[in-house]
Amino acid sequence: MGDFAAKLQLYFSYPFVWYALIVGLLIALCSSLLGVTLVLKRFSYIGDGLSHVAFGAMAIAALVGLTNNVYIVMPITVISAILLLRTGQNAKINGDAAIAMISVGALALGYMLMNLFPSSANISGDVCTTLFGSTSILTLKESDVIICIVMSVVVIAAFLLFYNKIFAVTFDENFMKATGIKANVYNLIIAIITALIIVLAMNLVGSLLISALIIFPALSAMRLFRSFRSVVICSACVSVTCAGLGIFTSIMAGTPVGSTIVVTDIIVFFLFCGLSLIIRRKNV
């Protein structure tokens, strides 16, 4: 036990561990807030789709030779998110088909660019790191942390300010339009916030695991709770707790951060499934 505490103390004397913890918790919070909306809007897969877009954008950034690729990744991802989500419930082209198109296209393009113009010797290693984010959270710079804090504050503030509108637009877009509310404006706001979160989350868990971070806390919360507000609050709590536990575990056990967090999320999901079964049995 003393060993454990000493080890923990040692790790927390390094600033990069603190950076990882701050960034991890913030991203977990942000992605869970919007996760509920996205799952309900049938956009569960948008996390994965947009992350592939971001991957393609990173390849372009590497090609152009930008050192800080946020400047090119962010705008491209935001624009893709807007194109996908803008149409809302009344889309003529099916939402999942559009996501699949953009996602596959961007992934192929990005990989091709990386192969044609290798920016470093180890292409497959780069791809792997980009997709799984295995080490990037432990190599964060102070500037990354500041960007992350600023964007999280923007996302959380926007979510709180537009909470009632986000609920209404997610629940029944046509009713809102009929009563004179500009549903498209709020769809646009949701789209922009989503894009911000996903670009943020890429640094933490990597592209392929972003979807899990968006989906699992929301689905877990929906097992137990029946109102929108309680689902949102619960999914935020679940997400932050899992991220914290996951980061500690990965530091202590030396496992990859991203996948550890997701495994924690999956365990909690099954726990909640069991709990909801027990509660239902009792009520019957």
Next chain:
Amino acid sequence: MGDLLLCKDIALGYEGSTVVSGLNFRITEGDYLCILGENGSGKSTLIKALLGLNKPISGMMIQPALKKVGDIGYLPQQTSIQRDFPASVREIVLSGCLPKCGLRPFYTKQEKQLAETTMSRLGITELATRCYRELSGGQQQRVLLARALCAAQKTLLLDEPVTGLDPKAQLELYELISELNKSGITIIMVSHDFTAATRYASHILHIGAQHQLFFGTTADYLASDVGKMFSLDAGTQNEGKVSDNG
């Protein structure tokens, strides 16, 4: 009592193909208009046009009072609500107050109070914390009606509000709507129920075969050829029910 809405020679349709044309009618504040017509005659399309969800192909629609945000309540025929959506009854009813909020991020005390009184008016106060998806069809209809009422201070558009309700609930709903109308709210309702329509409504708009068959007061409608023909139809259809009750 001013004109709420004036439609002159309106044609409606989707992407070039006309569904119904030659609609001429006028709605005055405090009216109770019932829109009759068979399946596919364009009743829901007309309601959506009145709400501005789709534009008429041709004709003139003058709406001095319908445009203002926070005046209109709407009960759609089919909602796009998903089955697994976690939302409590109170949250849904309260969302009817959203048009009043404008840019303000939170609901005021008065708006929350309005949601409560509307719920008790519709007898769903006990359901307030229940999840929408776990309610029966009739209860769900009441919740959506409560939401529409919160949004509607002046006008209420209802697209087949009684579908799926049991006879008792249908009657209660008709009585409630009629009560609301007496308290000054303009009602525009789509219905297939000839008997109820002619009993409660002050005006009838009958659409058929791609054009307007009748518009006028209920009394005129009952005396007209269209009305007589349909009352005969409705009469023969209802005979079975009547003998059941007797």
